[in-house]
Amino acid sequence: MKKFKYFCLTIATAAIVSLSACNNTPTAENPSAPATTSPSTAQVTEATTHSGHGGKAKININTAILSELDKFEAKLGVPALSNKIQASRPYASPEDLVTKKVITQEQFDQIKDQVTVQEVVLTGETKDVDYMTKLGLMKGHLLVAQELLDKNLPKQAEPHIGHPVEEIYVDVEDQLNERKVKEFKTTLVSLQDLVKSNPKNAKVKTDFTASVESVDGAIAVLPEAQRTKPGFVLQVINGLLDAANSEYGAAIADGKIAAAIEYQDSRGFVVYADDLYKSISSQVAQSSPDANKAIEASFSDLVKVWPSAVPPAKPVKTPVEVTQLIKTIEQNSQKIIDKSSTKAQR
Amino acid sequence: MPNNLLLGKEQLFSRRQLLKLGICGAGVAGTAALWHTLNAQSKSIVKVPPLAIAATSQTTNPMQMLRNFDYGVVKQENGRTVREFQLTAGTSVIQLNSAVSYNVWDLNGRIPGPTLRAKQGERVRILFLNKAGHSHSLHFHGVHPAEMDGIRPVSNGSAAIYEFDAEPYGVHLYHCHIAPVTRHIAKGLYGMFIIDPPTPRPPADEMVLVMAGYDVNDDSHNEYYAFNGLPHHFMDNPIPIYQNQLIRLYVLNIIEYDPAVTFHLHANFFDVYRSGMTMTPSEKTDVITMGVAERHILEFAFRYPGKYMFHPHQDAIAENGCMGQFEVIADKSSQPPRKTS
Numbered sequence: 181m182k183k184f185k186y187f188c189l190t191i192a193t194a195a196i197v198s199l200s201a202c203n204n205t206p207t208a209e210n211p212s213a214p215a216t217t218s219p220s221t222a223q224v225t226e227a228t229t230h231s232g233h234g235g236k237a238k239i240n241i242n243t244a245i246l247s248e249l250d251k252f253e254a255k256l257g258v259p260a261l262s263n264k265i266q267a268s269r270p271y272a273s274p275e276d277l278v279t280k281k282v283i284t285q286e287q288f289d290q291i292k293d294q295v296t297v298q299e300v301v302l303t304g305e306t307k308d309v310d311y312m313t314k315l316g317l318m319k320g321h322l323l324v325a326q327e328l329l330d331k332n333l334p335k336q337a338e339p340h341i342g343h344p345v346e347e348i349y350v351d352v353e354d355q356l357n358e359r360k361v362k363e364f365k366t367t368l369v370s371l372q373d374l375v376k377s378n379p380k381n382a383k384v385k386t387d388f389t390a391s392v393e394s395v396d397g398a399i400a401v402l403p404e405a406q407r408t409k410p411g412f413v414l415q416v417i418n419g420l421l422d423a424a425n426s427e428y429g430a431a432i433a434d435g436k437i438a439a440a441i442e443y444q445d446s447r448g449f450v451v452y453a454d455d456l457y458k459s460i461s462s463q464v465a466q467s468s469p470d471a472n473k474a475i476e477a478s479f480s481d482l483v484k485v486w487p488s489a490v491p492p493a494k495p496v497k498t499p500v501e502v503t504q505l506i507k508t509i510e511q512n513s514q515k516i517i518d519k520s521s522t523k524a525q526r
Numbered sequence: 527m528p529n530n531l532l533l534g535k536e537q538l539f540s541r542r543q544l545l546k547l548g549i550c551g552a553g554v555a556g557t558a559a560l561w562h563t564l565n566a567q568s569k570s571i572v573k574v575p576p577l578a579i580a581a582t583s584q585t586t587n588p589m590q591m592l593r594n595f596d597y598g599v600v601k602q603e604n605g606r607t608v609r610e611f612q613l614t615a616g617t618s619v620i621q622l623n624s625a626v627s628y629n630v631w632d633l634n635g636r637i638p639g640p641t642l643r644a645k646q647g648e649r650v651r652i653l654f655l656n657k658a659g660h661s662h663s664l665h666f667h668g669v670h671p672a673e674m675d676g677i678r679p680v681s682n683g684s685a686a687i688y689e690f691d692a693e694p695y696g697v698h699l700y701h702c703h704i705a706p707v708t709r710h711i712a713k714g715l716y717g718m719f720i721i722d723p724p725t726p727r728p729p730a731d732e733m734v735l736v737m738a739g740y741d742v743n744d745d746s747h748n749e750y751y752a753f754n755g756l757p758h759h760f761m762d763n764p765i766p767i768y769q770n771q772l773i774r775l776y777v778l779n780i781i782e783y784d785p786a787v788t789f790h791l792h793a794n795f796f797d798v799y800r801s802g803m804t805m806t807p808s809e810k811t812d813v814i815t816m817g818v819a820e821r822h823i824l825e826f827a828f829r830y831p832g833k834y835m836f837h838p839h840q841d842a843i844a845e846n847g848c849m850g851q852f853e854v855i856a857d858k859s860s861q862p863p864r865k866t867s
Contacts, residue, residue: 242685270653270685426659430617
């Protein structure tokens with residue numbers, strides 16, 4: 181069956197000049213043969229209808245952050261499973277974990293009740309990490325916008341004021357309401373309007389301060405104990421660095437920084453991630469001195485890649501080198517995150 | 527809405543059987559040809575010249591994208607056909623000419639993204655994974671519920687599933703719908719989405735032409751234009767077609783920043799099937815105006831061998847890359863098709 185499927189896939193991928201009747205492409209299965217998903221066809225369909233979720237807390241393997249996926253890793257005892265699950269995204273159904281060879285059928289049977297591809301209402305720490313990561317991305321955008329405004333480059337600053345609204349706000353809006361954070365979309369939008377139309381206006385400064393304070397205020401609704409816990413903050417840091425990594429890759433062409441916007445985005449995320457790490461480094465140094473050393477060293481190399489908000493003539497490091505530094509930070513922080521999340525679970 | 531799900535089971539089955547025979551009896555290329563023949567259920571055979579496409583790992587390969595359709599993976603769930611597609615957004619660099627490279631966002635490592643193809647009435651499921659840094663999304667044209675409309679940001683590193691019924695039939699498109707949409711589209715997050723009608727269109731040499739623009743210096747003005755991703759590619763590498771062969775072009779204009787362009791074909795006229803949503807042409811012309819995101823099916827056949835240009839008749843846009851040509855190959859054996867121009 182599997183072989184047949186791959187055979188079909190190969191054919192489907194080939195540049196077939198097909199025409200009209202594609203009511204059955206060569207991928208169509210023989211009706212007499214059992215469908216690939218037959219054991220749980222009903223479940224598959226249900227899981228992908230986006231029609232809400234069951235009573236039990238499930239983990240969305242398409243969107244869950246690493247520490248959440250660690251629950252599967254812990255249960256199955258498979259090293260680096262969380263990363264493997266992440267690397268094999270996207271999943272059309274929970275069973276894809278098996279068809280994509282991430283885990284075996286036996287392993288899947290042990291966790292299938294907890295797996296979903298539906299949208300899940302986040303709870304507990306995962307929800308807080310998600311919330312703070314999104315606000316952290318906003319923070320990064322604003323940090324770099326501030327630098328560009330200070331350099332009297334409002335045109336370059338403008339998209340970084342726009343990004344928090346355009347790319348993130350909608351995604352975090354429900355959480356802001358739930359956490360009773362006063363809406364600040366209006367503040368961000370009017371600041372963007374102002375920077376676009378009248379960047380010399382003195383009001384830019386006050387509006388900008390108000391915007392930054394709004395984001396800070398939204399972060400501050402998280403309990404301080406949470407915001408200062410290394411296992412928590414490191415998850416946020418990793419989310420920011422992951423985005424920074426992709427953005428940096430998108431900025432460079434032919435060994436030159438071709439897209440300033442993406443360079444600046446990644447700068448903002450890394451600078452804020454570095455700030456966050458400084459706030460917890462002494463705690464990490466005490467509990468995991470080796471990990472702290474590795475993370476601090478990588479961060480100090482990493483921040484040098486963005487010497488200023490205006491891109492340097494020649495990139496300090498290649499995207500591959502940046503990826504390597506970020507991986508080192510992720511790997512070392514994972515040890516600390518694992519420790520803290522197992523503690524929290526038990 | 528006509529119900530097209532009522533295709534007889536026997537009919538489906540026999541087609542499957544035939545397909546299997548085709549798969550067993552011939553290589554992949556052969557299968558395609560045989561398939562046409564079977565579909566046509568007539569003596570008419572579509573003649574497609576062999577293409578020498580250089581093997582390349584590049585993000586853009588206009589010639590390869592020309593006749594390449596992604597039919598997804600077909601599953602049967604609860605008695606329904608579900609067609610599953612996977613699209614991953616990434617970042618890459620394309621070489622617009624020998625001197626200019628440009629950073630794009632790609633889908634499955636290509637720009638434009640894959641031409642997805644389904645049949646009206648099927649269930650379509652698109653797995654979208656964002657690995658391109660910014661938040662992105664996929665918004666499909668067509669009819670579907672609000673929550674499947676693809677305007678919600680999908681953050682970096684996470685996936686979303688869009689699922690809906692393929693309707694109505696026509697030439698549609700999909701694209702990222704995160705603001706500024708101009709930039710997210712212009713940097714590559716778009717592709718064609720074809721829903722085939724319940725009754726297949728007549729056999730033809732089918733191809734996809736996507737017109738796009740490149741704003742390489744972020745000044746909200748395109749410096750370069752292209753068919754299927756690369757400026758001037760089809761000028762330097764004319765598209766071979768056969769004399770008197772019915773050609774069916776799926777044309778999409780996704781040029782941002784310029785309000786409208788035309789599509790003009792030299793030395794011929796084409797039948798226009800507006801938005802691909804009809805089976806009868808609305809007009810015959812040699813130039814059609816297309817606003818941003820407009821797309822049509824254009825059909826024609828060339829009577830005489832030779833090279834014939836096609837391009838927007840905004841000549842500045844053509845001169846900056848949106849220009850190509852067909853090379854009509856003489857076919858002594860062929861009879862003029864029913865649709866002579």
